[in-house]
Amino acid sequence: MTDFSTGLRTAACPGCARSLTGDRRWPLWCPDCGWGLDDPTTDLKRRARRRRERMHQRVLAEHRRILAKGPQPQGLLRAVAMTLAVVVHLFTVALAAVGMLMWLLPMPVLLKVILSGLLLLGAWETRPRFGRLADRPVLRRADAPHTFALLDQACAIAGARPIDVVVPTSLFNASAGFAGLRPRESVLSIGLPLWNTLDRDEKLALLGHELGHFVNGDLRETLLVGTALTSLRKWEWFLAPDRFYVRIHRGPRVRRASFSDRVGALLLLPFATVMGTFAKALGRVATLASQRSEYRADTLAATLGGRAAALRLLNGLYFDDATVFAMKVALRTDQKADIWAVGRGYQQSLPDAERERVRRNGDRALHRTDSWHPPTALRTELVAATPDRGPAIHLDAEQERLVDAELMSLEPYVRELLIARIDR
Numbered sequence: 001m002t003d004f005s006t007g008l009r010t011a012a013c014p015g016c017a018r019s020l021t022g023d024r025r026w027p028l029w030c031p032d033c034g035w036g037l038d039d040p041t042t043d044l045k046r047r048a049r050r051r052r053e054r055m056h057q058r059v060l061a062e063h064r065r066i067l068a069k070g071p072q073p074q075g076l077l078r079a080v081a082m083t084l085a086v087v088v089h090l091f092t093v094a095l096a097a098v099g100m101l102m103w104l105l106p107m108p109v110l111l112k113v114i115l116s117g118l119l120l121l122g123a124w125e126t127r128p129r130f131g132r133l134a135d136r137p138v139l140r141r142a143d144a145p146h147t148f149a150l151l152d153q154a155c156a157i158a159g160a161r162p163i164d165v166v167v168p169t170s171l172f173n174a175s176a177g178f179a180g181l182r183p184r185e186s187v188l189s190i191g192l193p194l195w196n197t198l199d200r201d202e203k204l205a206l207l208g209h210e211l212g213h214f215v216n217g218d219l220r221e222t223l224l225v226g227t228a229l230t231s232l233r234k235w236e237w238f239l240a241p242d243r244f245y246v247r248i249h250r251g252p253r254v255r256r257a258s259f260s261d262r263v264g265a266l267l268l269l270p271f272a273t274v275m276g277t278f279a280k281a282l283g284r285v286a287t288l289a290s291q292r293s294e295y296r297a298d299t300l301a302a303t304l305g306g307r308a309a310a311l312r313l314l315n316g317l318y319f320d321d322a323t324v325f326a327m328k329v330a331l332r333t334d335q336k337a338d339i340w341a342v343g344r345g346y347q348q349s350l351p352d353a354e355r356e357r358v359r360r361n362g363d364r365a366l367h368r369t370d371s372w373h374p375p376t377a378l379r380t381e382l383v384a385a386t387p388d389r390g391p392a393i394h395l396d397a398e399q400e401r402l403v404d405a406e407l408m409s410l411e412p413y414v415r416e417l418l419i420a421r422i423d424r
């Protein structure tokens with residue numbers, strides 16, 4: 001029943017019969033028995049559901065181990081990952097070698113050209129890549145003195161070496177990594193849509209988490225494993241069935257898979273299948289290792305921004321898609337819209353019950369910021385168990401304004417990226 005004078009509606013819960021009252025603009029749900037919440041497994045086939053359950057049990061088992069005994073040493077995991085990574089690189093070398101040896105075999109020249117061409121192409125496409133920053137605007141020390149001053153301060157506490165490059169992105173996320181080989185530069189990517197929604201201490205917590213990736217022995221950040229994972233991602237791309245019809249996404253540009261893309265993918269399928277198996281093995285090891293490094297990073301988030309801010313940061317992550325969606329909707333009607341006010345206002349506009357519903361649905365769907373991060377709910381549990389010493393750095397309003405202004409100097413570029421992805 002809806003009372004239009006108050007905007008409230010009431011109903012008896014079909015699950016447990018308690019009486020429910022809620023804002024009629026939002027779905028009604030029951031905080032006691034969970035009636036009205038999503039079941040993320042309804043659309044999954046039985047096999048997919050079982051796989052999901054198995055994967056989650058592994059993550060959960062590791063989670064409990066870490067909670068009980070603290071972060072585990074990574075010795076064995078490291079050795080396994082390094083070995084798998086070497087095999088991946090050797091495979092690329094073998095592919096190129098066989099491609100060249102093809103020419104010595106007795107067969108028609110046309111066949112030689114096609115086969116060796118494909119093998120060499122496969123080897124070239126999956127060669128180790130060191131990451132490039134070439135074609136995107138970035139911030140360096142001279143461009144953003146206040147940001148780098150803050151980062152230096154944070155790095156000193158985290159025990160990380162100073163950051164070389166800051167890259168503002170269009171994602172509701174942040175990441176840390178390296179680019180280039182000589183010099184190998186440390187890169188901190190900060191998604192402006194996420195940064196924009198954070199308060200001062202939450203920003204410190206976010207920096208703490210990302211800097212944590214430079215000091216937590218993250219396997220993905222090592223040259224050997226990092227490049228092997230990139231090569232495997234390429235193989236996965238060759239393997240992906242949707243590669244036959246999806247649009248291929250390259251940065252802000254989008255193009256359709258061409259005929260030769262499809263034929264190439266089909267012919268490379270046998271190699272891709274072998275690599276797919278490796279991708280799975282290395283992926284599993286790296287995921288387990290990454291769970292441990294993510295927890296270490298979260299501990300550092302709590303150290304830098306304080307436990308309360310680290311928890312608020314994690315809680316805000318549940319609104320990742322919805323916040324970016326709200327910004328895109330604003331962009332659709334007006335490309336000059338103040339999407340930053342929209343992004344900030346979005347979460348605040350939700351009543352508490354709706355925020356809680358989104359969070360609980362997120363937990364049911366095992367919400368995570370990306371495939372490398374453990375479920376947000378588990379990260380929250382871990383951070384809640386750390387001691388609270390408050391923020392390690394005092395960031396005042398003026399400093400915050402200066403840092404924000406430096407990051408926002410690349411806003412037009414980030415806006416363009418968002419506009420390019422409006423329909424996705």
Ligand SMILES: [Zn+2]
Nearest residue numbers: 013016030033
């Ligand atoms: Zn109920």
Ligand SMILES: [Zn+2]
Nearest residue numbers: 209294297373
């Ligand atoms: Zn992380």
